[in-house]
């Protein structure tokens with residue numbers, strides 16, 4: 001190359017390097033996007049054949065994006081329901097319970113949850129979860145648990161939240177084409193994901209009759225989580241000692257979850273009554 005031209009190129013390059021951002025803006029140069037996967041440019045697909053028959057693509061094996069997406073969509077039913085999205089631990093009120101005794105129980109539940117959170121690293125190490133129970137409905141179990149779930153999400157944890165009925169229904173859905181290898185595989189996939197997610201929260205646990213297939217599926221999920229020291233949390237209207245499931249299930253829950261009692265008081269009904277009184281004052 002001509003010496004003079006070479007020098008010029010150098011100067012332009014140097015100037016570009018020095019003022020890249022400014023120049024790019026001024027000259028409207030769009031810098032090439034930074035793809036995480038250089039093989040498929042984050043599309044998830046790569047070309048495998050291109051001939052007169054056409055262009056053929058397959059899932060990119062380097063990033064496995066498509067498979068990951070498929071996997072996460074299978075557990076999408078286990079995302080925290082929208083109605084609980086704004087629940088915060090800070091909004092859990094202990095003054096709503098009507099007696100000194102029930103307020104003490106509620107305060108102790110709240111403090112235990114806060115303590116559990118402070119020591120989250122330890123809980124993760126041993127796979128220690130929580131088991132909220134009260135005989136009464138509307139006592140604040142799901143409220144506090146969803147507040148906890150939101151906090152864990154904010155901390156960047158992978159949290160899955162589903163009622164036990166949801167879980168069983170999703171399992172049943174995979175049976176639609178029963179006895180085909182595909183169906184067995186689909187159910188296996190689902191159970192595996194429930195077993196592997198970082199933190200699993202099962203709301204309203206223990207309400208289903210302990211049929212064999214239910215015992216069997218819960219055992220698969222809970223035992224795998226137990227073996228891998230993954231945190232599982234529960235809310236239930238049944239005290240841990242009275243759960244009707246297989247002993248193999250309950251013994252694993254007992255050894256990995258702190259049992260937290262909630263007051264036997266229906267706060268939802270109380271809030272409803274107070275709102276009604278308030279309304280009557282104005283008519």
Ligand SMILES: Nc1ncnc2c1ncn2[C@@H]1O[C@H](COP(=O)(O)OP(=O)(O)O)[C@@H](O)[C@H]1O
Nearest residue numbers: 091092093137138139140141142143144267268
């Ligand atoms: N301690 C509390 N502080 C504030 N609101 C509460 C409290 N306990 C219950 N509630 C209200 O009552 C509703 C029902 O409580 P929930 O947590 O669903 O009861 P359950 O114990 O049956 O899971 C909640 O959505 C919330 O509005």
Ligand SMILES: [Mg+2]
Nearest residue numbers: 141142204235
């Ligand atoms: Mg509930």
Ligand SMILES: [Zn+2]
Nearest residue numbers: 037040060063
């Ligand atoms: Zn890729």
